[in-house]
Amino acid sequence: MTLQFNVEGGDFARAGYASSQIKKILKEIGVDPDVIKHVVVALYEAEVNIVAHAYHGVITADIEKEGIRIVLDDAGPGIPDIPRAMERGYSTASPEVREMGFGAGMGLPNMKDNTDSLDIESVVGKGTKVTMYNKFE
Amino acid sequence: MKLSEIVRLTGGTVVCGERHIDENVDYAFASDLMSDVLTLRITDFLLITGLANVQAMRTAEMSDLKYLLFARGKQVTDDMVELADENGIMIISTPYSVFRTSGILYGAGLKPVY
Numbered sequence: 148m149t150l151q152f153n154v155e156g157g158d159f160a161r162a163g164y165a166s167s168q169i170k171k172i173l174k175e176i177g178v179d180p181d182v183i184k185h186v187v188v189a190l191y192e193a194e195v196n197i198v199a200h201a202y203h204g205v206i207t208a209d210i211e212k213e214g215i216r217i218v219l220d221d222a223g224p225g226i227p228d229i230p231r232a233m234e235r236g237y238s239t240a241s242p243e244v245r246e247m248g249f250g251a252g253m254g255l256p257n258m259k260d261n262t263d264s265l266d267i268e269s270v271v272g273k274g275t276k277v278t279m280y281n282k283f284e
Numbered sequence: 285m286k287l288s289e290i291v292r293l294t295g296g297t298v299v300c301g302e303r304h305i306d307e308n309v310d311y312a313f314a315s316d317l318m319s320d321v322l323t324l325r326i327t328d329f330l331l332i333t334g335l336a337n338v339q340a341m342r343t344a345e346m347s348d349l350k351y352l353l354f355a356r357g358k359q360v361t362d363d364m365v366e367l368a369d370e371n372g373i374m375i376i377s378t379p380y381s382v383f384r385t386s387g388i389l390y391g392a393g394l395k396p397v398y
Contacts, residue, residue, distance in 0.1 A: 159337075159338070159339065160338055160363070162338075162339065162342065163338070163339065163342030163345070163346070166342070166346060167342065167345060167346075170345070170346070180348070184327070184346070184347070184348055187346045188322045188346055188347070191322070191342065191343075191346045192319065192322065195339070247318075247337065247339045248316060248317055248318035248319075248335045248337070248339050248340060248343070249317075249318055249319055249339070251317050251319055251320070253317075253319035253320065253322075253323070254319060257319055257322055257323060260323070
């Protein structure tokens with residue numbers, strides 16, 4: 148099963164909608180609640196990142212028998228230094244993002260902690276592609 | 285601790301999810317930083333926060349937590365109530381600050397997550 152969602156940069160009112168929809172489907176098909184929590188925490192952080200930093204993005208989730216692969220592909224400023232962005236506490240978020248309860252440099256580390264694999268490719272001035280995978284067992 | 289007791293001790297009001305009023309919760313966590321909340325592994329706790337917005341509701345949804353207490357009398361919008369109802373989340377509002385609320389509930393025996 149493949150699901151796709153568009154995410155608009157700056158649309159904080161809708162941030163989390165895709166994560167919410169994917170969570171509902173994982174519940175419906177009977178995925179373990181602990182696994183669902185890991186998936187949606189990582190996904191929600193990534194979705195908020197698109198809203199916070201990019202112009203727009205597409206989230207594609209492939210649900211297979213053994214696990215879920217989610218690709219978040221955005222058009223945005225890109226990440227100049229990925230290892231630095233992965234450091235806990237490093238953030239380039241705007242004051243607006245901080246007012247939303249994010250932007251403390253915990254998003255990418257949280258994503259890594261909650262996925263079985265996390266891959267980030269980024270081109271400065273073009274955008275970022277995040278691929279995450281979680282096994283169901 | 286019963287949710288009804290939490291409401292009483294904090295001079296709070298139940299905004300939605302009244303049906304949870306007789307349930308019990310043992311742990312609480314206070315934060316305005318949603319990424320912090322998202323690091324928690326447990327789900328059965330009360331979140332005390334001064335951040336009253338849709339992202340607090342989404343964070344509660346992703347964290348599977350059922351009880352949210354908004355401090356400092358923050359305005360709870362219709363969008364937030366809608367998300368709470370959709371996800372079976374109880375919202376309590378208190379005029380007290382996060383510090384005062386946390387102190388009262390800690391003193392009354394509600395345990396910290398850490």
